[in-house]
Amino acid sequence: MARTPAELAAARPGPPFEITVDGRPVTALPGQSLAAALWAAGILAWRTTRIGGRPRGAFCGIGQCYDCLATVNGRPNRRACLLPARAGDVVTTQEGHGRAEPDV
Amino acid sequence: MPNPTSDSAPHDGYDLAVIGAGCAGLAGAAAASELGLSVALLDMARQTGGQFYRRPAPELRVERPQALHHDWSVFTGLRRRVAASGVTRLTGHHVWSVTREDDGGGNVEWVVHAATGADGGDERPVRVRARAILLATGSYERHLPFPGWTLPGVVGAGGAQAMLKSGLVLPGRRVFVAGSGPLLLAVASSLAAAGARIPAVVEASGYLGYSRRPGVLAANPLKLGEAVTHGAALLRHRVRLSTRSAVTAAHGTDRVAAVTVSRLDRDWRPVPGSEHRIACDALAVGFGLAPQIELATALDCATRRAVDGTTALVLDGLQRTSVPGIWAAGETGGIGGAHVARVEGELAGIGVAAQLSGRGALVRTGRVRTLRRRRDRMRAFADVMAAAHAPGPGWTRWLTDDTDVCRCEEVTAADIREAVTDLGARDARSVKLLTRAGMGWCQGRMCGAAVTCLAASGGESVPPSAERRPFAVPITLAALSSPESPADADAPSTAPPDPAVTDD
Numbered sequence: 001m002a003r004t005p006a007e008l009a010a011a012r013p014g015p016p017f018e019i020t021v022d023g024r025p026v027t028a029l030p031g032q033s034l035a036a037a038l039w040a041a042g043i044l045a046w047r048t049t050r051i052g053g054r055p056r057g058a059f060c061g062i063g064q065c066y067d068c069l070a071t072v073n074g075r076p077n078r079r080a081c082l083l084p085a086r087a088g089d090v091v092t093t094q095e096g097h098g099r100a101e102p103d104v
Numbered sequence: 105m106p107n108p109t110s111d112s113a114p115h116d117g118y119d120l121a122v123i124g125a126g127c128a129g130l131a132g133a134a135a136a137s138e139l140g141l142s143v144a145l146l147d148m149a150r151q152t153g154g155q156f157y158r159r160p161a162p163e164l165r166v167e168r169p170q171a172l173h174h175d176w177s178v179f180t181g182l183r184r185r186v187a188a189s190g191v192t193r194l195t196g197h198h199v200w201s202v203t204r205e206d207d208g209g210g211n212v213e214w215v216v217h218a219a220t221g222a223d224g225g226d227e228r229p230v231r232v233r234a235r236a237i238l239l240a241t242g243s244y245e246r247h248l249p250f251p252g253w254t255l256p257g258v259v260g261a262g263g264a265q266a267m268l269k270s271g272l273v274l275p276g277r278r279v280f281v282a283g284s285g286p287l288l289l290a291v292a293s294s295l296a297a298a299g300a301r302i303p304a305v306v307e308a309s310g311y312l313g314y315s316r317r318p319g320v321l322a323a324n325p326l327k328l329g330e331a332v333t334h335g336a337a338l339l340r341h342r343v344r345l346s347t348r349s350a351v352t353a354a355h356g357t358d359r360v361a362a363v364t365v366s367r368l369d370r371d372w373r374p375v376p377g378s379e380h381r382i383a384c385d386a387l388a389v390g391f392g393l394a395p396q397i398e399l400a401t402a403l404d405c406a407t408r409r410a411v412d413g414t415t416a417l418v419l420d421g422l423q424r425t426s427v428p429g430i431w432a433a434g435e436t437g438g439i440g441g442a443h444v445a446r447v448e449g450e451l452a453g454i455g456v457a458a459q460l461s462g463r464g465a466l467v468r469t470g471r472v473r474t475l476r477r478r479r480d481r482m483r484a485f486a487d488v489m490a491a492a493h494a495p496g497p498g499w500t501r502w503l504t505d506d507t508d509v510c511r512c513e514e515v516t517a518a519d520i521r522e523a524v525t526d527l528g529a530r531d532a533r534s535v536k537l538l539t540r541a542g543m544g545w546c547q548g549r550m551c552g553a554a555v556t557c558l559a560a561s562g563g564e565s566v567p568p569s570a571e572r573r574p575f576a577v578p579i580t581l582a583a584l585s586s587p588e589s590p591a592d593a594d595a596p597s598t599a600p601p602d603p604a605v606t607d608d
């Protein structure tokens with residue numbers, strides 16, 4: 001019986017690489033979305049809400065709910081469940097709407 | 105909305121633009137192309153397959169993609185047909201609007217507007233012109249809120265499966281699966297096969313609803329086979345199935361650490377004293393699916409209320425919507441699953457070809473009769489299933505005053521009840537104006553069913569939402585204001601062509 005999803009699907013990915021999440025190194029596999037890389041590292045939250053400051057992460061997994069918004073390489077409001085992870089990506093917890101001015 | 109036309113733009117007209125590359129879209133595109141139409145197939149994802157056949161990116165180099173799926177051979181067949189046809193595949197295209205253009209001489213052309221990039225964030229808007237449109241946009245998950253459902257680790261049931269299929273990850277090791285509908289069994293068996301421990305599948309309905317229509321069941325052996333497959337997988341992984349029960353609260357501070365499971369009565373009211381708390385590190389939850397039809401409603405296509413309370417498109421025997429030139433197939437016409445989506449896509453592709461080429465004989469063949477018979481049989485089953493799992497009115501009893509109903513705008517159940525009882529709101533629209541529920545990023549996709557239900561004050565189960573969204577996906581003002589170029593499959597900022605289609 002498979003113990004991990006990668007075993008189940010017999011994945012032979014290329015070499016893992018590093019991204020940083022709030023300054024902390026996290027390993028990602030080529031082809032994974034940022035949200036998948038974060039889940040794999042046991043990180044479930046990378047955003048805090050505007051009103052209550054509550055933690056949020058991926059919910060719908062398919063680009064519909066916008067709960068997974070993150071600031072990626074300085075750009076806020078990126079959907080982590082859709083964006084592929086790239087070596088050297090800098091992900092920072094997005095607070096509120098991610099910037100002082102409204103996003104246009 | 106800016107004027108999307110540009111006189112200097114090169115000609116980019118197709119006979120048919122298919123929006124969505126899942127089962128319905130692939131079948132429709134293949135069928136139309138095989139009958140001689142020029143076809144563009146647009147999808148937001150990088151690879152074809154939609155949600156049902158979502159698969160890991162090629163870089164993950166998966167040797168057994170079929171281990172994550174059911175009926176994989178159906179998909180490889182569809183991919184082969186599309187690859188062998190002349191269909192132009194436009195991946196990474198987030199369609200936000202379809203508009204109609206009339207040249208004054210009675211010629212109607214449709215213009216599909218899309219944002220590009222993995223998350224639609226590339227500032228290169230694109231338009232595709234076509235004489236006909238096939239909407240194969242599928243569905244999204246229907247959610248009902250409960251205390252704690254915004255905690256990290258509480259994820260959509262379909263979401264957990266999507267993340268597993270595409271990224272080979274799990275939200276936790278000990279994952280409850282809860283909500284209602286047949287998807288729960290599929291999700292639980294996939295998560296278990298991938299190594300998660302599933303303490304229980306918690307289904308709010310019973311399965312008795314199915315037994316009331318034995319004829320429909322007997323006519324759909326494929327569906328029964330699926331149920332048996334999932335059931336056997338769950339037995340093998342020692343997953344318990346609790347029916348007439350729900351997760352009525354999730355607990356934790358920064359992430360879910362436990363859930364409360366309660367017994368429900370027939371109306372989904374929690375039975376007092378039945379609650380017990382169980383530890384877990386994730387919860388995959390969902391209450392069925394809802395058709396994704398905003399492109400169609402923006403075009404004024406007629407809708408109907410499906411038996412599960414969702415709003416679906418009105419379609420005729422050849423998958424035509426009420427707007428001439430616009431076809432739809434699959435979940436947009438009501439939740440029915442992958443098989444019915446494929447059959448309907450096929451029918452729509454043939455129907456479009458018959459109409460555009462004036463070859464009416466194309467739809468009077470034995471093949472079309474067979475497809476229609478299969479569709480009707482599977483739709484009958486889908487209706488039995490939808491009725492069996494439609495939310496009961498009592499679910500609102502598990503809300504506390506401070507339960508967030510709208511995740512984006514953090515609008516609580518108390519805010520919504522106040523709008524209803526004190527301010528007289530009677531529908532989701534008034535609640536939205538008074539509370540901002542449904543005005544956030546997701547435009548009510550996550551809270552819509554709950555808000556409509558709360559606005560109706562529990563009189564009905566889940567009334568249809570008259571929700572209209574001006575843009576099917578959010579689009580930045582920057583993208584809106586930059587000129588759109590015609591779609592070009594070879595443009596550098598377009599996602600690379602689907603490698604898995606060509607590597608067969």
Ligand code: FES
Pocket residue numbers: 057058059060061062063064065066067068069079080081082
């Ligand atoms: S998880 Fe829902 S949009 Fe990314």
